[in-house]
Amino acid sequence: MVVDSHPSDTVTILRVRGLLDFRCxxxxxxxxxxxxxxxxxxxxxxxxxxxxxxxxxxCDSPVIIWPNKSGNAPCEDLHQxxxxxxxxxxxxxxxxxxxxxxxxVINLRxxxxxxxxxxxxxxxxxxxxxxxxxxxxTLPMDCVVRTSCSDSTKKALECLVEALTHQLxxxxxxxxxxxxxxxxxxxxxxxxxxxxxxxLVTVVYPAGVLDSQLETQRRELHQRFELPEDKPYxxxxxxxxxxxxxxxxxxLRNPHQVLTHPTLDNGKxxxxxxxxxxxxxxxxxxxxxGWGCAYRSLQTICSWFQQQGxxxxxxxxxKDIQQALVNVGDKQSSxxxxxxxxxxxxxxxxxxxxxxVTSKIMFVSQGSELASKGRELANHFLTEGTPIMxxxxxxxxxxxxxxxxxxxxxxxxxxxxxxxxGAEDLQVITDKGWCGWKGPEFWDQTAYYNLCLPQRPKVx
Numbered sequence: 001m002v003v004d005s006h007p008s009d010t011v012t013i014l015r016v017r018g019l020l021d022f023r024c025x026x027x028x029x030x031x032x033x034x035x036x037x038x039x040x041x042x043x044x045x046x047x048x049x050x051x052x053x054x055x056x057x058x059c060d061s062p063v064i065i066w067p068n069k070s071g072n073a074p075c076e077d078l079h080q081x082x083x084x085x086x087x088x089x090x091x092x093x094x095x096x097x098x099x100x101x102x103x104x105v106i107n108l109r110x111x112x113x114x115x116x117x118x119x120x121x122x123x124x125x126x127x128x129x130x131x132x133x134x135x136x137x138t139l140p141m142d143c144v145v146r147t148s149c150s151d152s153t154k155k156a157l158e159c160l161v162e163a164l165t166h167q168l169x170x171x172x173x174x175x176x177x178x179x180x181x182x183x184x185x186x187x188x189x190x191x192x193x194x195x196x197x198x199x200l201v202t203v204v205y206p207a208g209v210l211d212s213q214l215e216t217q218r219r220e221l222h223q224r225f226e227l228p229e230d231k232p233y234x235x236x237x238x239x240x241x242x243x244x245x246x247x248x249x250x251x252l253r254n255p256h257q258v259l260t261h262p263t264l265d266n267g268k269x270x271x272x273x274x275x276x277x278x279x280x281x282x283x284x285x286x287x288x289x290g291w292g293c294a295y296r297s298l299q300t301i302c303s304w305f306q307q308q309g310x311x312x313x314x315x316x317x318x319k320d321i322q323q324a325l326v327n328v329g330d331k332q333s334s335x336x337x338x339x340x341x342x343x344x345x346x347x348x349x350x351x352x353x354x355x356x357v358t359s360k361i362m363f364v365s366q367g368s369e370l371a372s373k374g375r376e377l378a379n380h381f382l383t384e385g386t387p388i389m390x391x392x393x394x395x396x397x398x399x400x401x402x403x404x405x406x407x408x409x410x411x412x413x414x415x416x417x418x419x420x421x422g423a424e425d426l427q428v429i430t431d432k433g434w435c436g437w438k439g440p441e442f443w444d445q446t447a448y449y450n451l452c453l454p455q456r457p458k459v460x
Contacts, residue, residue, distance in 0.1 A: 011104070011146050011147075011148060012104040012105070012106060012146070012147050012148065012149075013104065013105045013106070013144050013145070013146060013147075013200070013242075014105075014106050014108060014144065014145050014146075014147055014156060014159075014160055015105055015106070015107050015108065015142070015143070015144045015242065016056060016108040016109070016110050016141070016142075016143050016144075016160055016163075016164065017107070017108075017109060017110060017140070017141060017142045017143075018109050018110025018111060018141050019110075019138040019139065019140060019141070020045055020048075020110070020112075020138065020139040020141055020168075021136075021138055021139075022041060022042075022045070022135070022136070022137050022138065022139050023041070023134070023135065023136045024037050024038060024040075024041040024134075024135050025037070025132050025133070025134050025135075026132060026133040026134075026135060026182065027130065027132050029133070029181070029182065034179070034182070035176055035179075038135075038172070038175060038176065038179075038184075039172060039176070042168055042169075042171070042172040042175075045139075045168055046165050046168050046169070048112060049161060049164045049165055049168065050068060050161060050165060051068060052066060052068050052069055052113070053112050053113045053114075054066070054067055054068055054110070054112065054113075054161065054164075055067075055110075055111040055112065055113050056108045056109065056110060056111070056157075056160070057108065057109045057111060058106065058107070058108055058109075059107040059108065059109055060107075065108075065157065066113075067157035067158075067160060067161050068157075068161065104243075105242055105243055105244070108160075110141050110164070133182045135182065135184060137184060137186055138186075139168075139171055139186070139187065140186070140187075140188065140189065141164060141167060141168075141189070142167075142189040142190075142191070142202075143160060143163040143164050143167050143189070143202065144163070144191060144200055144202065145159040145160050145163050146199075146200075147159075163202075167189060167202070167204065170187070170189075170204040171187035171189075171204055173204075174187040174204050174205070174206050175187055175206075177206075178206040178209065185206040185207055185208055185209065186206075186207045186208075187204045187205070187206060187207070188204065188205050188206065188207040189202055189203070189204050190202070190203055190204075190205060190236060190239045191203075191239060191240045191242075192233060192234055192238055192239060192240055193240040194225060194227070194233060195227075198225055200240065201225070203221065203234060205217070205236070210312070211235045211236055211237075211309070211312060212312070215460060217234075218232075218233075218234045218235070218460055219460055221233070221234045222234070222460060229460045230456075230458040230459070230460070231456070231458075231459075231460075232308060232309035232310060232459060232460065233309075235309030236309070237306060237307055237308065237309040237312075238308070238309045241253075241275075247277075249277070250424060251277035251278060251279065251283075251303070251424065252277065252278040252424050252426060252429070253275055253276070253277055253278075254275055254276065255278055255416070255426055255429050255430060255435040256271070256272075256400050256401070256414055256416070256435050258426065258430055259414075259430060259435070259436065259437065261403060261437075262403045262412045262437050264403055264404070264405045264408070264410045264411075264412070265405055265407065265408050265410065266405050266406070266407045266408065267403050267404060267405035267408075267410060268378070268403070268404065268405075268406075269401060269402075269403045270377070270378040270381035270382055270401055270402050270403075270404065271381060271385075271400065271401035271414065272304070272381060272385055272386065272387050272400045272401055273381070273385025273386075274304060274307065274308045274385060275304070275307045275308070276300055276301075276303050276304040276307065276387055276400075277299075277300065277303035277307070277315070278300065278416060278424075278429070278435070279296040279297075279299035279300045279303065279315070279418065280296050280417070280418045280419065280420040280421070280434075281293070281296065281418060281419055281420060281421045282421045283296075284317070286317075286318060288318060288339070289421055291339045291340070291341055292318060292339075292418075293395060293396040293397075293418040293419055294341060294342045294343060294344075294346070294347060294389065294391055294396035294418075295318050295321055295342065296396075296418035297347070297387075297389040297396045297397065297398045297416075297418050298316075298321060298342075298347045298350060298351075298389060299315050299316070300387055300398050300416065300418070301347070301351070301386065301387050301389060301398070301452075301454055302315045302316060302351075302354075302355070303315050304386055304387050305355060305357060305386075305454070310355070310357070310456070310457055310459060311355045311357075313354070313355075316350070316354060319336060319337065320354070321342070321350050322335050322336045322337070322338070323336050324349070324350045324353045324354050325342070325346055325349060325350060325353075327353060328349050328353050330346065330349055341394065343391040343396070343450060344361060344389055344390070344391045344396075344450035344451060344452040345361065345450065345452075347359070347389045347391075347452045348361060348452050351452075351454055356457065357454055357455065357457060358454075358455050359452050359453055359454045359455060360452075360453040360455065361450055361451065361452060361453070362376065362450070362451040362453060363448070363449075363450055363451075364448065364449050364451075365448050366445060366446050366447065366448060367392060367443035367444045367445045367446065367447050367448075367449060368440070368443075368445040368446075370413075370440060370443050370449065371409070371411055371440040372409070374402060374404035374405075374406075374409065374411045375404070375406070377399070377402045377404070378402055378404050380453050381401055381402065384453065384454070384455055384456050385456070386453070386454040386455070386456065387399065387400055387416070387454075388400075388451055388452065388453050388454075389451070389452040390449055390450070390451045390452075391449065391450050391451075391452075392443065392444060392447045392448060392449035392450070393444060393447045395419075396418065397415050397416070397417055397418065398415070398416040398417075398418065399413055399414065399415060399416075399451075400414040400415070400416050400435075401413075401414035402414065403437065411439075411440060412437045412438065412439055413437070413438050413439075413440075413442065414435075414436075414437055414438075415435070415436060415437075415438045415442065416434075416435050417433075417434045417435065419434075420434040
């Protein structure tokens with residue numbers, strides 16, 4: 001496990017990734033003998049990482065580094081290759097009056113120099129008749145260390161080599177702990193960003209083993225880092241997403257973060273905690289324009305629970321949602337495949353049926369009453385931090401936060417609008433108000449509204 005201090009404005013993360021070939025021959029199926037051979041193979045890899053054969057290249061650059069024979073140049077020589085997140089850049093430009101919290105990352109690739117010095121020797125071939133097992137796989141190395149401009153390149157590279165060596169030790173432990181006969185589970189390194197001051201932590205899990213089977217390991221990690229045991233921190237979905245790494249599913253994450261907060265007299269801002277995906281009309285090759293807004297709001301809520309590690313299954317489709325309502329007896333079987341609306345009560349039922357997530361329902365008889373719900377909404381975002389689905393009339397929206405003044409009663413709502421039908425363009429979505437702060441006049445003052453407030457499960 002590698003622990004790094006919390007990324008900040010003055011910190012740059014060096015991240016090195018690469019594949020190391022793991023090959024060994026087992027002449028016996030005796031468990032102890034196999035473990036010794038595997039351990040020797042890992043020791044050989046650690047020796048290679050610490051040798052002059054270890055090579056690092058800076059991604060998207062012509063720079064090649066031999067970390068075990070480099071000089072003392074300052075780290076600022078490397079900083080010209082910093083890679084930042086395009087969305088983070090837009091966020092920083094919009095928040096002109098705020099301090100940017102972008103993480104600077106220099107990506108490096110791990111390689112091995114196959115050329116050796118000295119006289120070449122002729123190969124010697126021999127033949128032996130015996131039963132053996134040949135184990136072969138690749139180890140996905142992924143290490144991070146923190147640096148600053150004042151550090152020397154030599155110090156930074158020494159830290160990287162130390163991190164790589166330590167990660168091989170962790171991989172050896174995971175490999176031996178989860179070995180089944182002559183079958184090895186590939187060790188999988190993941191990074192997790194913990195609350196300050198703990199920062200970025202790297203953990204090695206066995207690939208292919210479900211999170212539900214790793215609760216013991218997670219509980220040990222929670223105890224080691226003194227974390228509460230009612231909230232996930234070390235599930236795979238909690239893994240840190242580095243800048244400039246696009247999400248493979250194509251959905252925008254947390255578009256509200258580029259917005260400037262409203263200013264209220266003695267007001268405070270209360271926001272959704274964590275990461276969600278923006279789901280809206282016309283996505284997923286599904287034409288739900290005019291009827292699917294509540295479905296999309298529910299999908300945004302489900303994405304929040306998924307990306308915080310509370311649930312392992314994927315975000316439900318419209319058909320999945322409809323089938324869940326049939327399963328609980330709320331709708332007839334003909335509802336599946338229809339274009340019928342759903343509301344907050346149905347959202348509550350689906351969350352409970354598919355994920356075991358409970359929700360509170362807040363009812364207001366007319367939209368004008370929402371202006372008096374600042375305390376309840378602020379408390380929800382403080383304690384639960386989940387997105388809220390609100391439905392009234394024929395429209396549904398997602399509330400991501402409130403700005404509220406306890407002294408004056410002023411309130412603004414951070415709204416994510418599922419009625420958007422365009423492309424995943426952050427600039428358009430925020431400039432046109434599809435994600436933005438709204439005043440009390442946003443609501444129909446005479447329509448009644450139901451709000452679904454999902455509750456966090458108490459899990460580790």
